[in-house]
Amino acid sequence: xxxxxxxxxxxxxxxxxxxxxxxxxxxxxxxxxxxxxxxxxxxxxxxxxxxxxxxxxxxxxxxxxxxxxxxxxxxxxxxxxxxxxxxxxxxxxxxxxxxxxxxxxxxxxxxxxxxxxxxxxxxxxxxxxxxxxxxxxxxxxxxxxxxxxxxxxxxxxxxxxxxxxxxxxxxxxxxxxxxxxxxxxxxxxxxxxxxxxxxxxxxxxxxxxxxxxxxxxxxxxxxxxxxxx
Amino acid sequence: xxxxxxxxxxxxxxxxxxxxxxxxxxxxxxxxxxxxxxxxxxxxxxxxxxxxxxxxxxxxxxxxxxxxxxxxxxxxxxxxxxxxxxxxxxxxxxxxxxxxxxxxxxxxxxxxxxxxxxxxxxxxxxxxxxxxxxxxxxxxxxxxxxxxxxxxxxxxxxxxxxxxxxxxxxxxxxxxxxxxxxxxxxxxxxxxxxxxxxxxxxxxxxxxxxxxxxxxxxxxxxxxxxxxxxxxxxxxxxxxxxxxxxxxxxxxxxxxxxxxxxxxxxxxxxxxxxxxxxxxxxxxxxxxxxxxxxxxxxxxxxxxxxxxxxxxxxxxxxxxxxxxxxxxxxxxxxx
Numbered sequence: 001x002x003x004x005x006x007x008x009x010x011x012x013x014x015x016x017x018x019x020x021x022x023x024x025x026x027x028x029x030x031x032x033x034x035x036x037x038x039x040x041x042x043x044x045x046x047x048x049x050x051x052x053x054x055x056x057x058x059x060x061x062x063x064x065x066x067x068x069x070x071x072x073x074x075x076x077x078x079x080x081x082x083x084x085x086x087x088x089x090x091x092x093x094x095x096x097x098x099x100x101x102x103x104x105x106x107x108x109x110x111x112x113x114x115x116x117x118x119x120x121x122x123x124x125x126x127x128x129x130x131x132x133x134x135x136x137x138x139x140x141x142x143x144x145x146x147x148x149x150x151x152x153x154x155x156x157x158x159x160x161x162x163x164x165x166x167x168x169x170x171x172x173x174x175x176x177x178x179x180x181x182x183x184x185x186x187x188x189x190x191x192x193x194x195x196x197x198x199x200x201x202x203x204x205x206x207x208x209x210x211x212x213x214x215x216x217x218x219x220x221x222x223x224x225x226x227x228x229x
Numbered sequence: 230x231x232x233x234x235x236x237x238x239x240x241x242x243x244x245x246x247x248x249x250x251x252x253x254x255x256x257x258x259x260x261x262x263x264x265x266x267x268x269x270x271x272x273x274x275x276x277x278x279x280x281x282x283x284x285x286x287x288x289x290x291x292x293x294x295x296x297x298x299x300x301x302x303x304x305x306x307x308x309x310x311x312x313x314x315x316x317x318x319x320x321x322x323x324x325x326x327x328x329x330x331x332x333x334x335x336x337x338x339x340x341x342x343x344x345x346x347x348x349x350x351x352x353x354x355x356x357x358x359x360x361x362x363x364x365x366x367x368x369x370x371x372x373x374x375x376x377x378x379x380x381x382x383x384x385x386x387x388x389x390x391x392x393x394x395x396x397x398x399x400x401x402x403x404x405x406x407x408x409x410x411x412x413x414x415x416x417x418x419x420x421x422x423x424x425x426x427x428x429x430x431x432x433x434x435x436x437x438x439x440x441x442x443x444x445x446x447x448x449x450x451x452x453x454x455x456x457x458x459x460x461x462x463x464x465x466x467x468x469x470x471x472x473x474x475x476x477x478x479x480x481x482x483x484x485x486x487x488x489x490x491x492x493x494x495x496x497x498x499x500x501x502x503x504x505x506x507x508x509x510x511x512x513x514x515x516x517x518x519x520x521x522x523x524x525x526x527x528x529x530x531x532x533x534x535x536x537x538x539x540x541x542x543x544x545x546x547x548x549x550x551x552x553x554x555x556x557x558x559x560x561x562x563x564x
Contacts, residue, residue: 051462070462082330084455085511092455095448096463102448128510144459 002029002064004152004184005050009059012042012049019045021208022059027152027186032178034215035188037205043188044073046205047156050186065152069093069145071138073156073188080130086140087112087125093144115143119173135166142173152184153177160190167191238278245274264508265518268555298532307535309429310421310488314527314541316436317485318497322523323443324478325502326516327454335388336373336475337498340482342392343369345491346399347483348416353406358416359431362483369395370479374471419490419542421534432484439477450474451512488531490542497523500549507556522552 005027012020020042027033035043048054050061051070090112091104116122119139124132129140138158145153155174159167177183202218204211211218249267256263301307328334344366351361369391376387403413415423443450452460453467453474461467478498485494505519530545537544 053458053461068462070459072456072458079330081506082455083506083509083512083515084451088451088512089455092448092452092459093463095452095460095465098448100449101445104448126510 003027004029004031004064005186006062007050007059008062010046010049010056010061011058012045012054013057018207020049020205023205023209025203025209025212027184029151029184030178030182031201032175032185033187033201033203035186035203035205036190036192037210041206043205044156047154047186047188051154067097067148067150067152069148069150069153069183071141071145071153071155071158073158073160082128082130084129085126086116086121086129086132089129089140090116090143090147093147097148111147112143115147119143119146135162135170138162138166138170142170146177146183150183152186154186156188157190158187241274241278242271245271259510259514261509261511261514261518264556264559265521268508268559272555294532294536297536301532301535306422306424307531309424309426310531310541311528313424313429313432313484314488314531314545315524316432317481317488318501318523318527319520320436320439320443320477320481321485321497322501322520323440323516324474324481325498325523326505326512326519327450327474328478328498329502329506330454331474333474334495334499335385336370337478337482337495339373339388339392340366340370340479341486341491341494342399343395343479344483344486344494345413345416346395346402348486348491349399349402349413352413353402357425357427358487359428359483362486363431363435363480366479366483367476370475371472374475378468415490416486417490417492418540419486419488419493421488421531421541423487425487428484428487435480435484439481442473442477446470446473455512488541489545490540493542493546496546496549497527500546500553501526504549504553504556507553507560522549526552 003026007023007025010020010023011018023046035046037043045054049056051068091108094104094108094111095102113122113125116125119142121136121139121143124136124140129137132140142158153174159170162170174185174187178185200215201213202211202215203209204218211221246267249270253263253267302311325334325337328337344362347362347365348358350365351358354361373387373391376382376391377384382390399413449460449465449470452463452465453470457467460470482494482498485497489497501519501523502515504522505515509515509518526545526548529548531541533539533544533548534541
């Protein structure tokens with residue numbers, strides 16, 4: 001399987017505080033990796049360092065393909081009055097691949113309709129983003145992440161704000177994307193129940209890598225007992 | 230009799246409201262624009278009804294207003310004021326949408342104060358106010374963003390520091406250079422007489438530049454306004470774009486001070502956008518509606534300034550305030 005992302009000896013330092021220390025792991029095409037760890041373990045920092053949102057103090061990360069979809073932790077806009085329609089938010093996801101003036105053409109509009117249909121939110125197309133429920137908004141942001149047909153999807157606790165029913169739907173959707181469309185997924189989560197298949201990989205960090213391997217092996221390791229408590 | 234008149238007025242307004250609702254339901258345009266048409270209609274009916282009740286001959290008074298406005302157009306200074314005013318109104322409405330939604334609207338206010346100091350400096354040194362102010366205010370705008378960025382000083386405090394320092398400087402410099410007769414007041418509240426040919430040329434060039442940049446980078450500006458983190462992940466140099474936005478604001482504000490004045494110029498950034506947000510349904514629509522509101526307020530404000538012999542800045546702000554109050558009430562009534 002082709003390697004899609006390599007993280008080598010990555011460290012992040014905030015002043016005197018060492019947030020991440022010598023992180024090493026490889027992501028292959030088609031992987032579904034859940035990143036877990038206690039609060040303050042540096043899960044979000046790791047994702048942000050990979051995406052270039054946080055400065056890396058040493059080490060490197062190397063992408064085979066820069067086409068990444070990103071679904072942040074607080075995708076929900078802080079400003080519920082923000083006057084952006086669902087259509088406008090999703091088209092925002094196309095910008096990375098376009099040159100200035102980054103115009104949206106008719107093919108893009110078709111693609112937007114398609115992705116909204118796929119995620120069952122086509123009826124909300126002209127609604128203001130702030131007027132939608134948490135679950136609907138999360139689907140819109142997923143559509144924004146998927147519109148550019150990314151090879152890899154990076155999610156930072158995307159379901160933490162959702163109620164349990166929505167959460168289950170959301171995990172199923174991710175599974176489907178991974179299995180049917182071979183989208184590589186890197187998923188920061190608090191919720192160990194989101195990991196169903198033993199083929200999935202797990203990256204357990206606490207400022208450094210504690211465990212990296214198949215979920216099946218993780219269940220039999222001492223770390224699982226540690227994590228459970 | 231007085232009560233009868235009030236009842237009559239209420240009936241007229243309410244029936245216009247329902248009639249316009251009924252008629253607009255049949256037209257196929259977006260909701261935000263429908264609201265704008267409905268409110269314009271209501272305003273005109275209210276105006277005519279008021280004139281009727283106050284027993285002012287409406288046709289006569291309207292004719293006088295239109296006639297004086299047309300008559301005013303023959304004066305070069307009015308034409309200059311209208312041209313510069315509408316260019317500034319257009320650019321600031323575009324910029325305002327991004328600034329207000331990014332919660333940067335106070336930058337406009339701070340930069341206006343900086344422009345006050347720079348005008349004072351240029352008058353003392355004998356420069357054309359705009360020629361020196363544009364670079365000075367642009368530098369101040371970058372300084373504000375830099376101070377905010379480093380998080381050594383809170384954003385609003387950084388603006389407060391720079392703006393009060395500038396006002397102090399703007400007052401001190403002319404009073405220190407005794408013997409010079411400088412009328413800084415014109416730049417405080419604005420005047421349609423103070424627009425020079427150089428102002429027109431500068432503002433024409435700069436407004437076209439601002440509009441071009443905004444249209445060319447529209448999606449990028451939208452991106453950093455809506456979700457700066459995602460914009461960064463998409464490979465946009467958010468820092469650079471923030472600088473661009475702030476410099477464009479500085480330049481637009483400086484052009485506007487001769488007409489609207491340093492005290493009130495920031496209203497052009499804030500009012501049209503906030504009014505537009507009361508009815509708009511999307512981002513693009515917010516920009517278009519705020520440009521319409523901004524342009525019409527500046528037109529009506531400048532003509533009123535001539536017809537009623539009042540300063541243009543306050544007249545423009547009054548027009549903007551009326552529009553905001555009506556749109557706000559309309560929104561509350563709908564709830």
